[in-house]
Amino acid sequence: MSVFDIFAWDLVEFSFIPLIWLGWNIYQVVKTIITYETAPRYHYIRQLTGPGVSVAKAGGAVLNLNSMLILLPICRNLISFFRGSCNTNQFCRRSVRRQLDKNITFHKCVAYMIATWTVIHVVAHMFNFRNLYYNRTDCENDYYGDRTDLSCKLSNIANLSEDTNNWINPILRENTKLPFGLDLILQGLTPIAGWSGAILTVVFIVMFSSATEFIRRSYFETFWVTHHLFTIYFAMLLVHGTGGIIRSQTADSLNVHDPEICQDSPQTWNMSGVEDACPYPKFVDGKPASWKWCIGPIALYIIERSIRFVRSFLKVTVSKVIKHPSNVIEVQMKKAGFKMQPGQYIFLKCPSISHVQWHPFTLTSAPEQDHFSVHIRLVGDWTKSLSKTMGADSDAAIDPANLPRVAVDGPFGTASVDIFKYQVAMCVGAGIGITPFASILRSIWLKSVNHLDNFKLRKVYFFWICPDTNAFEWFTELLESIENHFVEQGKADFLKYNIYLTRGWTNKQAKHLYLQEEQEIDAITGLRQKTNYGKPMWDSIFKHIAEENKGVSVGTFFCGPKALSAVLHENCNKHSKVLGEGARFFYNKENF
Template identity: 70%
Template sequence: MGDRLINEGLKTIFLLLWLGANVGYWMRVFWTYEFGPQYFYIRHITGLGVSIAKACGACLNLNSMLILLPVCRNLISFFRGSCETNTLCRRSVRRQLDKNITFHKTLAYMILLLNIVHVIAHFFNFRNLYNHFRFGRCGDGPVTLSCTLRDLPDKEGGTWLNPIQFDNRGLPFGFGLILQGVIPIAGWSGVVLTLVFIIMFSSATEFIRRSYFETFWITHHLFIVYYGMILVHGTGGIIRSQSNLADHNITLCKNIPDTWAPEAQPCPYPVFVDGSAASWMWVIGPIALYILERTIRFARSCQKVQLVKVVKHPSKVIELQMKKYGFKMLSGQYIFLKCPPISHIQWHPFTLTSAPEDDFFSVHIRTVGDWTTDLWKAMGADAKTNTESADDLARVAVDGPFGTASLDVFKYQTAVCVGAGIGVTPFASILRSIWHQSMSPDYELKLKKVYFFWICPDTNAFEWFSELLDSLENHMIEQGKADFLNYNIYLTRGWNNKQAKNIYLQEEEEVDAITGLRQKTNYGRPKWDDIFKVIAEENPGKSVGVFFCGPKVLSQVLHKCSNKHSSISGGAKFFYNKENF
């Protein structure tokens, strides 16, 4: 059944550590407020709600601290670079850095859950506080602990406990409760904070991000307001703690509230102090890091980018060849690209298709949406000629490069590279780099075998990439390493009856009828379970890196196959890596 620990072990450990930190911190704060003597009197009024609300608020601070870090691309790249040079930092640790966006989303779900519980708990707290102030006077009846707390005098002197200090008898109960809740700093800042988070969370769905990117971009930058509200939310000190426990012993005094007096012994009035704001200690560090991150991004985006060439490929794919002073890349890295004439705020990630050995860097972009269609036109791709001079074309800005999982392809003896459609781009860079390195007399790679799979929807998609495969294949044959590259191209659709007949007639030819390559094109979809089984049999005892760029559905299939066919007892071990932007 395979060994899931190979791919899931360290991820599970990190997840459990994070969940354990949340549970442990939640329990610690809950225990303090639920059983701490300094909070006994506020608990008497509010009940369990105050302990739950404060525990959730503490964990909100923890996760709000963490959620900024995964989107600091330069920080992630720095840690990945440190891991590259640190022998103690294994591949499995580096692979966790590639799950940064997944962790960012997981943190968002946790914040949503904590927010819901926090708000509900505080609703009950304010309802109890409002009822206590409105209906809790001692009057002519017996003196109870509740009414004594209600009638504590001298708000300025520190003896008051209930933050609600005026009545709304002329207003409906519900409106009065809401009004009392939002008047304090903690109230209105909490309302704004919650509404802002709901807007950010709801606009971050995949549909909004892909169809209305600018809506997503603008609303997600409300995080500035979110963190501003976090910083001020706790400054109101609305949940107060008792400061004179030594003079006013609650074990004794709670039973004799009718004897309380300013200087009475043994029960003088309890004195309460405002709660201290702690949120800033959690978030100030990540905020500073993020400001540094954005400063670096802005500085890089201002650097001049020279468009060397724009090449138009079939299937509405354009290749942008660029140069930028000081730009250094590795195979498999990606950049963020902006075209100011189209939009000043839209940055889009694209995998680099050039090799580090090239004197330029390039990306291949398929036209699939509004922005890429506008870029197609801005780059002159709608002209009749196939190759355009870039002198008079639209200006672009570049941020990067940034590391991805594909950087580790050279760390394995065997690699399985799977690209779907335009998802082949990271492997273009890798294969180009292999070709360049193989030209050197000192050529020696740890990587000894590459299984390359390309799943394409139509026949035109082969043309821009087949030349690279053909040259690499021929070169490896000349070097006596014909078995280095095992590539398999799958055509899932896009052929007509005439093409099918032509394919059949040329079946016995040495080269493929569509691609012109030695290895023949497969028709239909790969049977991944059988493919992984064969690869496992051919690579016993080896660590096999599986690298994928493409749709989520296929990623799930490959991930399951990697787990299923891995074995720690002498068999092949498949390490699954997926491109994440």
């Protein structure tokens, strides 16, 4: 890949959304630091705390911004609305739709930004309170202002001006004589900003730590419960700024008390008969700002949850439950007014198991069918409980009328919906990651019965990577039907599929497979296309597809583990020729 191709490809793949987000964060930091370091109204608080106040307030500004943004990517109905608008708008670029599909990735990036600036904000305020504490305690023996240095004047301004509401150092009361560390902690936690900030920080640490991939996959219920502590997070965020603990000099006071001039002679403040004596400065509480940033997203999220709540009561009929090999069950459902597109996903809830847990599953049916279905791998407590409740773990089938009630939220759009916008598609599924392509292949099959010539999509390269021989069983029937269909239509080259078995065979099985290599039908899948053994050589595969489709845009769609995703994305970039007659690969990954 030439340097010019790399540069051109970067321009194609580049999205302004991350750049705008990073730029906005930088702008908030720079703007806030400049304000608190240069504005006259903050001159005296700078004298007491040093640059810590500017850093802490910059952190607060970034936290407000990202606390506003973190709710938006999980408003799935909002994302689906915008994605639907993009699908019908010819001016909405493909790259914009792909960015909408990365909503969860963006949600995680915002969370990392919050974590980083929470540390900065907390540490900066710890230094601020340390400096304020020392300023206050150093003047403890001079409580009534016999000392004339600036820090003591400012720390004792409430007593000197005889106005108890006119203060700038929040550490007002006398030293409790506790050990330094305990007294400082007590002083820091007493104000509203202190205790609310402590709760807010602890809640975020719990949410952030329980959102790791290991916890999400192994203890989903723990992740689900702790993540809903966000209600406390936002409650404390809204309360945090109401204390106004960082005070500024009033505009009226600045007119008669210029801090740049008056700071040089604090001993003359408010002294009658002294030429050019300054009056005492007047200070006012800081105004809370978090609500301005967060009220809109909170309102949108309330609407989002209200929609989900209403949908949870809409009738969904479970028409059939099918037990497949390899610990997979298929649940077929019907719901009035349900409309879907290939590759979309839903959230499923079974109230008899849990009234609060919603789990995402990719739809495996096609829009042309009279029902919608999901294939569920039984790997966790909830999925195993669902299988038992649905009667899939016993030989005796449960009458559909006696099946438990389920609730469905969705469907929601994903990157796979765009497959019909390309001339050539490359679909890669790993293990159970095959599910979105089950829906897509079914839809292609049913749509193409009489209308294949009307498709923009001309060719599909399909790759399925499985870890063991049992993983093929539930999907081979669909592949066989599609394979026979396109052969009958004289379009045998429309679908080129490749199945890879990465492990799970014994030496005896290997010998048996070798002896049957000359058979027309594959020994494992029963399909015409023979199974490949081992991992795919992606570099060679992409090179071959690029040579077969020069000058064509190839939509690459993937559902599976991150490690393989990185390999595919790298090869998409490597083998794309934006300049000249080469193929152009556009990478799309399932995110939900």
